Structure formats: structure tokens, C-alpha cells
Amino acid sequence: MPLPSPSDLCWNVQFPPGQEWIERTVREALEANWQRAQSTARAYFGDEFLALEIMQLALQKTIDRLNKGAPVESNEVILLLSRFYAQEARRRRDANRELALLGPNAEVPSNPAQSQSSSVDSTIDLEVILHDIPPEVRLALLMRYSRTRWTEVAAILGTTESSIRVRSQQALKRIRQRLGDNEHGK
Amino acid sequence: MIVYTVDPIRKDDVAEHQPLLNDDQNDTLLFEKLEEYILAHYPNPERVGCPSLEVLKRFSDAPREVNLSDLKNLHIFKCAECTRALIELRRQWEQPKLL
Numbered sequence: 223m224p225l226p227s228p229s230d231l232c233w234n235v236q237f238p239p240g241q242e243w244i245e246r247t248v249r250e251a252l253e254a255n256w257q258r259a260q261s262t263a264r265a266y267f268g269d270e271f272l273a274l275e276i277m278q279l280a281l282q283k284t285i286d287r288l289n290k291g292a293p294v295e296s297n298e299v300i301l302l303l304s305r306f307y308a309q310e311a312r313r314r315r316d317a318n319r320e321l322a323l324l325g326p327n328a329e330v331p332s333n334p335a336q337s338q339s340s341s342v343d344s345t346i347d348l349e350v351i352l353h354d355i356p357p358e359v360r361l362a363l364l365m366r367y368s369r370t371r372w373t374e375v376a377a378i379l380g381t382t383e384s385s386i387r388v389r390s391q392q393a394l395k396r397i398r399q400r401l402g403d404n405e406h407g408k
Numbered sequence: 409m410i411v412y413t414v415d416p417i418r419k420d421d422v423a424e425h426q427p428l429l430n431d432d433q434n435d436t437l438l439f440e441k442l443e444e445y446i447l448a449h450y451p452n453p454e455r456v457g458c459p460s461l462e463v464l465k466r467f468s469d470a471p472r473e474v475n476l477s478d479l480k481n482l483h484i485f486k487c488a489e490c491t492r493a494l495i496e497l498r499r500q501w502e503q504p505k506l507l
Binding site: 348352361363366367370372374378394397400401 | 434443476498
């Protein structure tokens with residue numbers, strides 16, 4: 223599934239009313255940063271889809287910051303968005319490192335103690351793999367779990383099917399990987 | 409002469425993930441497997457931390473009316489009892505259509 227374009231990405235962003243300069247400069251900043259954001263996500267996490275979640279947070283922080291001050295030039299907005307994106311990417315990378323110390327089941331050699339506590343391990347695993355997904359995606363996954371179709375999920379969340387599916391992609395990929403590991407006794 | 413070889417490990421990897429790769433547009437197979445996984449690994453007979461059955465019923469009938477905090481966040485993903493309740497509610501919901 224292709225990543226959305228910068229204009230698709232702005233679909234869910236709430237721009238403050240009466241501040242057209244913010245919307246204009248943020249859209250320009252997004253255009254300028256989007257390719258690099260995908261490369262960063264691929265380099266840090268091996269998954270460019272994560273750029274989507276990280277960029278949405280960075281966009282919101284940028285808009286909040288701009289809304290509090292006087293109008294600034296486009297170049298400054300490009301830098302600001304880039305900084306917020308890098309900040310969030312680093313935060314996630316560091317959080318992943320901490321979680322790696324805990325280690326998913328797949329990395330721990332099997333032993334009798336592990337099998338006795340398999341249900342505890344499973345709890346840790348699902349919590350680990352879903353710990354950082356945004357609330358809207360959590361709700362979307364829960365709705366799909368109760369067999370609401372993606373089209374209905376999108377309608378309920380007030381977005382498009384492709385948007386919510388792309389945003390759920392990372393979590394689905396992690397679940398798919400976890401289920402695959404479990405099925406084959408890894 | 410060119411000799412083509414097949415790496416056995418890579419071939420196995422593809423075979424292992426083949427069923428989920430064949431999933432439909434709604435990722436139905438993935439969610440069915442997740443359901444099986446939760447039923448097998450997350451027993452909660454005392455229903456500790458569960459949302460009420462009324463909330464689960466509302467979530468099943470009209471998901472629009474339920475929010476994350478009503479559902480106790482991702483609790484359902486670590487609860488076999490809530491999963492069973494959702495399956496039963498779905499079965500009840502689908503039954504009239506079969507008659």
C-alpha cells in the first residue's frame with residue numbers, strides 16, 4: 223500500500239480558523255520534509271509507514287506552536303516541523319531500545335520457566351507491540367476485531383478507508399508478525 | 409550452464425507467512441487468528457478489569473456510541489472472556505439473518 227501524499231496527510235489535521243498563514247506554511251513545510259521523514263523512519267525503524275504517525279504528531283505540535291506566536295517565514299516553519307519530527311522519532315527510537323531490553327518471546331531462548339509463564343509473556347508481548355499506537359487506531363483495531371468493516375470503521379471515525387487503513391498498517395504488521403511467531407513456536 | 413538453487417530457509421519463511429498474505433481486503437484472517445490467539449493465551453475467568461456486558465453489547469450493535477475509555481482501552485485484546493462475549497453477541501446478531 224503506498225504512503226499518502228502530503229495533501230492526504232493534512233486530511234485529519236485541524237488548522238486554527240482565521241490563521242490562513244499557518245495552513246499555508248505548514249503545508250509547504252510538510253512538502254519540504256515528507257521525503258526525508260520517510261527515509262528517517264526507514265533508517266530508524268525499518269518501516270517508512272511509521273513516518274505517518276510521527277509526522278501527524280509533529281504537525282500538531284508545529285501548529286500549536288505557531289498558533290501561540292506571531293506569523294513567521296516559511297523557512298522557519300520548515301525547520302520547526304523538521305525539529306518536532308526528529309524529536310518524536312528519537313523519542314520512539316529510544317523507547318524501542320528500552321523495550322528491547324525486555325525482549326519479545328521470539329528473542330528469548332525457550333526454557334521450562336518460560337512455558338510455565340506463557341500467559342504472562344503473551345500479555346507483555348501484545349502490550350509491547352501495541353504500546354505506542356494512537357487512540358484512533360486503537361479504536362479502529364477494536365472495531366475490526368468485533369468485525370466492523372474498514373469502510374464502516376472509516377465512516378465512524380470520520381475519515382477515509384485508505385487513511386485509517388494506512389494508519390493501522392504498522393500495528394497490523396506487528397500483530398501479523400506476533401501471530402506468525404506464535405504459530406510456529408518461535 | 410547456470411544452476412539455480414533455492415535457499416531452504418527463505419522458502420520456509422514464505423510458506424510460514426503464506427496464509428496471512430492471502431488475507432482479504434478486510435484482513436479477516438488476521439483478526440480471526442488474533443481472536444484464536446487471545447482465547448488461548450488470555451484467560452480471565454474472574455473478568456478482572458472487563459468493561460460491562462452492556463458496553464460490549466453496545467460496541468457490537470452500534471460501535472459509534474462507544475469510546476476507548478468505555479472499552480477500558482485495549483483490554484479486549486488481553487481478555488478471552490470479553491472476546492467470547494463479542495463472539496456470542498455477533499452470533500446473536502447474525503442469527504436472525506439466517507432464519
